[in-house]
Amino acid sequence: xxxxxxxxxxxxxxxxxxxxxxxxxxxxxxxxxxxxxxxxxxxxxxxxxxxxxxxxxxxxxxxxxxxxxxxxxxxxxxxxxxxxxxxxxxxxxxxxxxxxxxxxxxxxxxxxxxxxxxxxxxxxxxxxxxxxxxxxxxxxxxxxxxxxxxxxxxxxxxxxxxxxxxxxxxxxxxxxxxxxxxxxxxxxxxxxxxxxxxxxxxxxxxxxxxxxxxxxxxxxxxxxxxxxxxxxxxxxxxxxxxxxxxxxxxxxxxxxxxxxxxxxxxxxxxxxxxxxxxxxxxxxxxxxxxxxxxxxxxxxxxxxxxxxxxxxxxxxxxxxxxxxxx
Amino acid sequence: xxxxxxxxxxxxxxxxxxxxxxxxxxxxxxxxxxxxxxxxxxxxxxxxxxxxxxxxxxxxxxxxxxxxxxxxxxxxxxxxxxxxxxxxxxxxxxxxxxxxxxxxxxxxxxxxxxxxxxxxxxxxxxxxxxxxxxxxxxxxxxxxxxxxxxxxxxxxxxxxxxxxxxxxxxxxxxxxxxxxxxxxxxxxxxxxxxxxxxxxxxxxxxxxxxxxxxxxxxxxxxxxxxxxxxxxxxxxxxxxxxxxxxxxxxxxxxxxxxxxxxxxxxxxxxxxxxxxxxxxxxxxxxxxxxxxxxxxxxxxxxxxxxxxxx
Numbered sequence: 001x002x003x004x005x006x007x008x009x010x011x012x013x014x015x016x017x018x019x020x021x022x023x024x025x026x027x028x029x030x031x032x033x034x035x036x037x038x039x040x041x042x043x044x045x046x047x048x049x050x051x052x053x054x055x056x057x058x059x060x061x062x063x064x065x066x067x068x069x070x071x072x073x074x075x076x077x078x079x080x081x082x083x084x085x086x087x088x089x090x091x092x093x094x095x096x097x098x099x100x101x102x103x104x105x106x107x108x109x110x111x112x113x114x115x116x117x118x119x120x121x122x123x124x125x126x127x128x129x130x131x132x133x134x135x136x137x138x139x140x141x142x143x144x145x146x147x148x149x150x151x152x153x154x155x156x157x158x159x160x161x162x163x164x165x166x167x168x169x170x171x172x173x174x175x176x177x178x179x180x181x182x183x184x185x186x187x188x189x190x191x192x193x194x195x196x197x198x199x200x201x202x203x204x205x206x207x208x209x210x211x212x213x214x215x216x217x218x219x220x221x222x223x224x225x226x227x228x229x230x231x232x233x234x235x236x237x238x239x240x241x242x243x244x245x246x247x248x249x250x251x252x253x254x255x256x257x258x259x260x261x262x263x264x265x266x267x268x269x270x271x272x273x274x275x276x277x278x279x280x281x282x283x284x285x286x287x288x289x290x291x292x293x294x295x296x297x298x299x300x301x302x303x304x305x306x307x308x309x310x311x312x313x314x315x316x317x318x319x320x321x322x323x324x325x326x
Numbered sequence: 327x328x329x330x331x332x333x334x335x336x337x338x339x340x341x342x343x344x345x346x347x348x349x350x351x352x353x354x355x356x357x358x359x360x361x362x363x364x365x366x367x368x369x370x371x372x373x374x375x376x377x378x379x380x381x382x383x384x385x386x387x388x389x390x391x392x393x394x395x396x397x398x399x400x401x402x403x404x405x406x407x408x409x410x411x412x413x414x415x416x417x418x419x420x421x422x423x424x425x426x427x428x429x430x431x432x433x434x435x436x437x438x439x440x441x442x443x444x445x446x447x448x449x450x451x452x453x454x455x456x457x458x459x460x461x462x463x464x465x466x467x468x469x470x471x472x473x474x475x476x477x478x479x480x481x482x483x484x485x486x487x488x489x490x491x492x493x494x495x496x497x498x499x500x501x502x503x504x505x506x507x508x509x510x511x512x513x514x515x516x517x518x519x520x521x522x523x524x525x526x527x528x529x530x531x532x533x534x535x536x537x538x539x540x541x542x543x544x545x546x547x548x549x550x551x552x553x554x555x556x557x558x559x560x561x562x563x564x565x566x567x568x569x570x571x572x573x574x575x576x577x578x579x580x581x582x583x584x585x586x587x588x589x590x591x592x593x594x595x596x597x598x599x600x601x602x603x604x605x606x607x608x609x610x611x612x613x614x615x616x617x618x619x620x621x622x623x624x625x626x627x628x629x630x631x632x633x634x635x636x
Contacts, residue, residue, distance in 0.1 A: 068424065115625055123628040125368075125424070126563040130620040133556065137617070141610040250556055254370070254432055261429040291444060297436035301415070304430040308422065 011190055011268060026175055030168050042167045043239070048279050049174040050235045053181055055259040055271030057228035060185060062257070063266030064194065065221050066201030070125045071112065071132025072256045075105040075226040077139060077248035079233025084151040084243045094157035094164065098234045105230015106223050108135070113222035117215055120204070129250065136248040150244030157238050164238065174235060178272070181228060186268060188224075197221055262303055264310030273311055335468035340589040341582065346474050348581020349481025353536040354554060355561040355573040356488055357529020363568020363634050364504040365420050365522055370431040371411070372533065372558065373551025374438035379404040379534025380546045381442055384451045393456040400534040408530025412523050420522075439548050448548060453541035477539050484535060485574060491528075492570050501525060505568040505634045560620045566630025575631060580616050587612040 033041040054076055061067040079101030086097055112131045119127050139145050156164040164170050188194045199207045200214050208214050237243045246252065255278075263274025278296070285295035307314025358372045382403040387396035411434070419427050454460075455473045462469035492498040500521050503511035512518050537546075544550065561580050565572025592608030599607065623631060 062425070115621065119624055119628040122362075122368075122424070122567065123563075123624050126559060127621055127624040129556070129559065130563070130617045130624065134614040134617045134621075137613040138610055141606075141613055143606060251552060254428070257425075258429055258432050261425045265425055291440045293436040294440035294444075297433040297440070300429055300433035300436070304426050304433065305418065308426060 010195070011186055014186075023179065027172075030171050039167070042171050044279075044283065046167070046171045046174045046239055047236070048276050049171070049178050050232050050239065051256075051259065051275040051279060052272035053174075053178045053235070054229050054232035055256055055263070055275040056178075056181060056185060057225040057232065057271070058256050059260045059263075059265060059267075059271035060188075060221060060228075061225045062260050063264075063270060064189060064201060065197050065218060066204075067117075067218060067222065068125050068257075069116075069128045069222075069225075069253075070250070070257065071128035071130075071135075071253055072225075072229055073248050073250070073252035074112065074132040074135040075109055075229035076233035076236065076252070076256075077135060077243075077245075078104040078108045078226075079230030079235075080237035080243040080247050081139065081145060081151070081233075082230070083157070083234045083237040084153055085145075087153050087155075087157065088151075092155070092157055094159045094238065097157050097238070098231060101234025101237075102227045102231040105233065106227035108230070109223045109226020110219070113219050113226070117218050117222065129253070132248065132253055133250060136245060136250070139248055140245045146244075148245065150242055150246075152242045153237065154241065156241065170239060174239075177231070177235070182268065182272070189268070193217065193220070258300065262300065262310055264312035267310065267312040270310055270312055277311060336589075338465075338468060339470060340585055342470060342474065342478065343589075344582035344585035345578070346478050346481065346581070347585055348578040349478060349485065350536045350540055351554075351557055351561050351581055352574055352577035353481065353484055353532040354558040355565070355577055356570060357526075357532050358558045359562040359565065359567055359569065359573045360501060360505065360525050361529055362562060364501065364508060364525060366508075367416065367420055368424050368427045368431065369416070370428060370555065371434035371438065372529070373553075373555030374435050375404055375408055375530045375533040375551070376537045376554060377442060377546075377548070377551040378407055378438065378537070379530075380453075380537030380541050380550065381446055381451070382534065383538035383541055384453050384546050385446075387453065397535065397538045400538040401531045404534035404537075405527040405531040408533075409523050409527040411530075412526040416526070417519075417522070435552070438551075443548050450545035450547035453546055455542035473542065477543075480535070480539060484532065488532075488570060497521070497524065557616075560616055562630070563620055564623045564630060566632040566634055568634030569630070569632040572630055572632035572634070579619065583619060584616050587615040591615075 029045055030039075030042045033039055033045070054072070058069065058072045061069050061072075082101045082104040083097050086100060091097060091100075112128065116124055116127045116131065140147060145151065156170070158164060159169075159173065162169045162173065164173065189198075196207065196212055196217055200212070200218060204214050233247065236247070259274035259278050260271050261274070262278055263272065264270035267273075281299055282292060282296055285292040289295065303311065303314070307317075309317075354372065354376055357375075358369065361367050361369050361372070379400045383396040383400035386399035387393055390396070415430065415434070419430055459473040459476055461472055463472040463475055490498075492501055500511065500516045503514070503516060504518060504521060508518065537550075557580065561576040562573055563576075564579060565574070565576030588609075591612040592604065595604035595608040595611075598604070627633075
């Protein structure tokens, strides 16, 4: 990898006002959708939040661990199918279903990571792709998992005091989970584990020489990311009420990678921003033309050519230049 | 059915099918492995060139009525598209990280799919094989589609041509030098800028041959490049990135294993397990075989069977 990923080894203290502003805006969003008479935007926004969570987990691997995984959709699929299999079995409590998704993602990540992390660089990209393809074709050919058609859930899980069948309630639950995940990731990156991880990304041989058990550290982080992706898959299945093999298709892994790179690999909010920008751009361009992928493709090309470090890097560069000019 | 032994002719037929799939994969993988090996460039858009080749072939065949003209048109047109793509966009990405390359070439897939959809629509196009080849050919003891035999023949000829090009010509020597050590090749006076465009155009032309030949066997449709692209990545990971020989061995392995697995595993499983399990497990295992092979090769030999460097 020739470009260096720009991230400070330690994230500075949270700036309270911008953080509060963003959180408040996200919290008020459903009310705004109601006010303009477009309540179905809430479901779309919830989908964006869930993809933000999944992309954030991949950013931990790509941006902070230098582990370019081309098979992240497998963990999303593991979490989604866990919910879809447990619900017909009579388990409807989200308190059980979502932790089960999380565990399924973690378990699959442990199996895949334990083998894949023996390789580095391009080998790692390709071997994670191979395992994800195995998962895809297994799901596609197993009739228990619904083959081509996938599985339908019928109802949303219940969370006890909150009725998840209300789109608004689901939105706030997803928002809470995303914010908690970002806070946890921030804490992890500032903890010794996170700093060792970034050291491994920058020079694994040296970290090994200093005495870090690099393989075990990377596997631990791989499992954490897989768990978060599994949780995201469980949330997605609960929101949509159906799961299908397309969740595990390689283009889905590619799309998640695109989100991370678009937002900014190795930036705390890179995954979340990339997911939001990509999904919103898709939806916005699709309103005007059926050939929306063309527009999305052009947007991505412009970003890659003019903001090599992703949107966050490009925007902060612009902001710096603007401040220098006044 | 479960009790009868496999007839020899069926085995021969499946082996030929595997050979045919392998050779077509080789046409795709050869370009991909050179671009990856020499320019250290992950090109997800390689499958799009295959799609563009198939569509150009379909258009020319419809306009002219000649299959040969269709292939020639596909080769010329796709090589031009490939060279143009390299000179306008991909050239800027060689020095960038793999991440930027993934993002940019993913964007190219989206754009190429949409442009093809705008021109030709979303409906799959059925390409007719040349009438002279549409019947079966009599091989010793069994009949095999004549068209598929021709595809195998062309595939073998292309492989031979490529081998001669890479091992016996000056340009081929530059390519090999570039694959094993790019900086050193540049220092020794190889004009890598032109070489890269040339390699890219040749890779695109090979894609077009595969796209045109497979047109009558598979449907010509938007998105046809994506699945075969992954197979090409499987091939070059197994063979070793940058190695033409590796691409050939990898292609044949993947082609034969995939075809044989799908044809014979369900049969074997029916003999070994109760029918309920066999009906589920046979197809499932058959479709993941090549990925198991790929993971095993990468695990034991991370740089593939025939590494180009070192």
